[in-house]
Amino acid sequence: CTAQGFMNIMLAMTVATYYASLVLQAFLGIRNNFNEEKYRWIEIPIHLLAYCIPCAYATLIALTENINPSGTGCHYAKAPRGCESDPDTCQRGQDIGYFIYIVGLSQMFVYFIFPPSVIMALHRWMKKVEKEKSKRHSGRGMTIVRDKARKEMMHSVYLQIAIYLLSFWFTW
Helix, strand or coil: CCCHHHHHHHHHHHHHHHHHHHHHHHHHHHHHHCCCCHHHHHHHHHHHHHHHHHHHHHHHHHHCCEEEEECCEEEEEECCCCCCCCCHHHHCCCCCHHHHHHHHHHHHHHHHHHHHHHHHHHHHHHHHHHHHHHCCCCCCHHHHHHHHHHHHHHHHHHHHHHHHHHHHHCCC
């Protein structure tokens, strides 16, 4: 059960971190005109964050014997299902309540605060770029076509990110 719970915790936290990081990568890509050389650096910190933090968390939970049968499988639970009310006969797991709250709030940030914040920053940045370009260019042939194509591409990517985020929330 401990191994199954360890893997469940790792999977849940790692996948969510990668999904949240996609929004960040899209933002950096748009911001740098899709020049990978300028935003490729973010990949290493994302991979480190996605594996090291969930691994440390799952290891701590396993070492403190807080992975127990709960619901349809094994996950974080101070005691096996049905034993919470009888602490004498089947107590298992050390008390790490505050740590669980900190991790839970961190996950809420990664799921519900960070991605929309990045999308809003992207939207504001796109509006700023649009405004600056309209001031600079009075409208000359190819410049108008290029700016229109760039605007359509940025708007398309923005919509894709928003749709992705909504689907992430509904499926997670």
